[in-house]
Amino acid sequence: MTADVTTDVTVIIAVRDGARYLPEALASVLGQTVPPAEVVVVDDGSTDGSGEVAAACAPGARIVRQEPTGYAAAVNRGVAEAQSPLLAFLDADDRWSPTAIADRLGPIAAGQADVVAGTTQNFLCSDLPEDEAARIRLHERPFRAEVLAAALVRGDAFERVGPLDEGLRTASAIDWMSRARTEHVVFAFVDDLVLHRRIHAANLGRRDQAARNADLLRVVRAHHARAQAR
Secondary structure: OOOOOOOOOEEEEEOOOOOOOHHHHHHHHHHHOOOOEEEEEEEOOOOOOOOHHHHHHOOEEEEEEEEEOOHHHHHHHHHHHHOEEEEEOOOOOOOOOOOOHHHHHHHHOOOOOOOEEEEEEEEEEEOOOOOHHHOOOOOOOOOOOOOOEEEEEEEHHHHHOOOOOOOOOOOHHHHHHHHHHHHOOOEEEEEEEEEEEEEEEOOHHOOOHHHHHHHHHHHHHHHHHHHHHO
16 A cells, blocks of 8 residues: 555654653544544554553554653653654643644645744643742743654654664754754744644653753754854
8 A cells, every 4th residue: 555645644753751742642642633543553562551541542542552651752652663654753741733634735745844843821720739830931832842742744754864862861852853953854843823732740850850951952052063064
């Protein structure tokens, strides 16, 4: 069977101990106006039954289990398992708008881009302590950000850039977007809101801010080094 590159999408969800929010993430994928060709959930060594939750909420999804090796390794495993020419990514604690896939297909279908990103909106989760929630200032409107979870990516472009850096604990997706910019990958943006990003007490970057800062510093330095080399 010949795949239709304009609609044949694999959605990749990497999860570790994300059973609490995973059903909502999967529901947002399964409720798309343009449904994906397949959903691959990579269970990165969960101990809370995330794999079983995924199987129950999305019976047609492919559940891949591996030893706990980190977010980047889980995403890379999902990409390796994907059978569609287009890739989309969603974190297990976030959700998409119902038209997230449809909104990003246009520029790819027209041959105008390798990566198409929509806008993102953060929202506070009710599990945040009141004092902590009060200190967080969110964008009041959706904003444009080069984040993997808001992007639809041609599989051949992902391969050209290479896998996520598994040495980065919290910023591997940011690093991938940075590397894509130096590999002649063509970006396009749409104004449609596609990603709702949950801010909660267990966000990886919030749990280990020191690791986050170290990763970001490494990514920025690498980005500048690539720019200077070019």
